[in-house]
Amino acid sequence: MRRTSRYPVKEANSLWHIYKTVPFWKVVKNFIVIQLARYTPFLPMKNWMYRHFLGMKVGEHTAFALMVMLDIMFPEKIQVGRNSVIGYNTTILAHEYLIKEYRLGDVIIGNGVMIGANTTILPGVIIGDGAIVSAGTLVYRDVPAGAFVGGNPMKVIYTKEEMVKRDKEEILTTNN
Template sequence: MSDDTESGTGGAPTSGGGDGRSGPAGRGRRHERLNRHATPGPLNSLQHWREAKSIPQVVYNYLFVLVARLAPALPVKAWALRRLGVTVGDGVSWGLEATPDVFWPELVTLEDHVIVGYDATLLCHEFLQSEYRTGEVVLRERAMVGAGAVVLPGVEVGAGAQVAANSLVAEDVPAGETWAGVPAKPVDGEG
């Protein structure tokens, strides 16, 4: 799989293809699930963010991200996440200072009984030099993301899977597995 930018104009998305499966056959396929948006010209892609999202929308998102990060009660956090467009299942626990993507929070799915730990970050975008990429982040039922972990766009954390604290998740985590590290990899035994 090449990381080369597909040609396009005006930030129009192009997809990397792939079938989007998780698990052993689909492991490491996050790049194939990302939408690529070209940003031609001398400026890096972050300089083009206003072409993708309006300033009022990002301000709105940021305010509700703050509520989700700082509210002391889980029902208030779930309410704020839903206002952002995050799909939130029953019994989701969102830790203090945990952060959903501020530009594309609607690409986050948290299935039932997911736990997202303190100061974890779920990113649905990456700004690069000549393009930006967007992709869904899906945490399946009873998945757990530890404190300070970062989940990159296009990643799926399988049902009952665990991501250790301070890990960088750049690949799908299969159901029931425990991953840790930078970048996160499978670990033996209980984490």
């Protein structure tokens, strides 16, 4: 289960109440910063913009590819560890506006994580250190450290333990 806080709304859908949940000028500033960063080819500058203007925690040597779309409303709820790669056109959300409620949740991406292109990460998800998320995946729940996941819906393709076992078997086979 994802870690989100739920906020019920009355009458109109929750998106209709958007500026009761997040200040208009914050959204404008975030939109401008995110759009500039989406197109900049300078990775250190992109990370600096995310840290200083959006309040995100971004680890050293982390690379956000071209066109990554961060949550415009609550980017400060996104944390990415060091030496991770966020693939082309990936979307990372920290909010969900639904009909009768909206939800907020931190997104935590560990160290040495590889996120494939065109992936969508939903709020309240933790992606463990060393995990690999294949391209086009909908990450709707936690990803264990070292796991390889993919698909829509997301499935664990193999875990770190299975990979270590395969590697040992391969070494034994090639040595014999």
